[in-house]
Amino acid sequence: MSTTTEPIAEETEQVVRPFAAFLQEQSGGQLHDELSTRLHELIEAVRETGKAGAIALKIDVKPIAGTDGRTVTVTDTVTSKVPKTERPKSIFFVDDTGNLSRTDPRQPVITGLREVESAPAPTQPRSAK
Structure with missing residues (x-):
């Protein structure tokens, strides 16, 4: 009877460091702070405009x-x-010389207008007869 022993492979579990930990350390923490600030600004702009970012x-x-x-x-x-x-x-509006104007140059200017006083509102309702 022959006995052979095979070496038992040791299973080593690779531990992956959390990405968030890297973000907090990169550039002395500046990357994490910048991402936090930009995310806040982005959310505010998306809510304000209704557009994606x-x-x-x-x-x-x-x-x-x-x-x-x-x-x-x-x-x-x-x-x-x-x-x-x-x-x-x-x-x-564009005038004849090609300049912009807030008033239509083709519309005549009305002069001689005055403000009319408004009649006082009735204090008691009228009844229909």
Whole structure:
């Protein structure tokens, strides 16, 4: 009877560090603060305009030359597309010389108008007979 023993493979569970912990440490915490502020501004603009917006986070990881590959630099870039409120529109008329005017140059100007006093409101209701 031959007995062979196979080495038992040790199962090592890889522990993945939470991404939120990285966000709080990157750039001395500035990345987390910036994302929090931009998200708040985005939500406010979306509620105000009723339009969609977005935030994008880009993380670049590069090895440092001459190291064993265990040392890297991490840089981040945050971009956001915040919806804007529409600016109010104005109506102008173009005169014969090509300039803009708030009044229609083809409309005659009415002069001699005066304000008329309004009659006092009746104090007692009238009855219909």
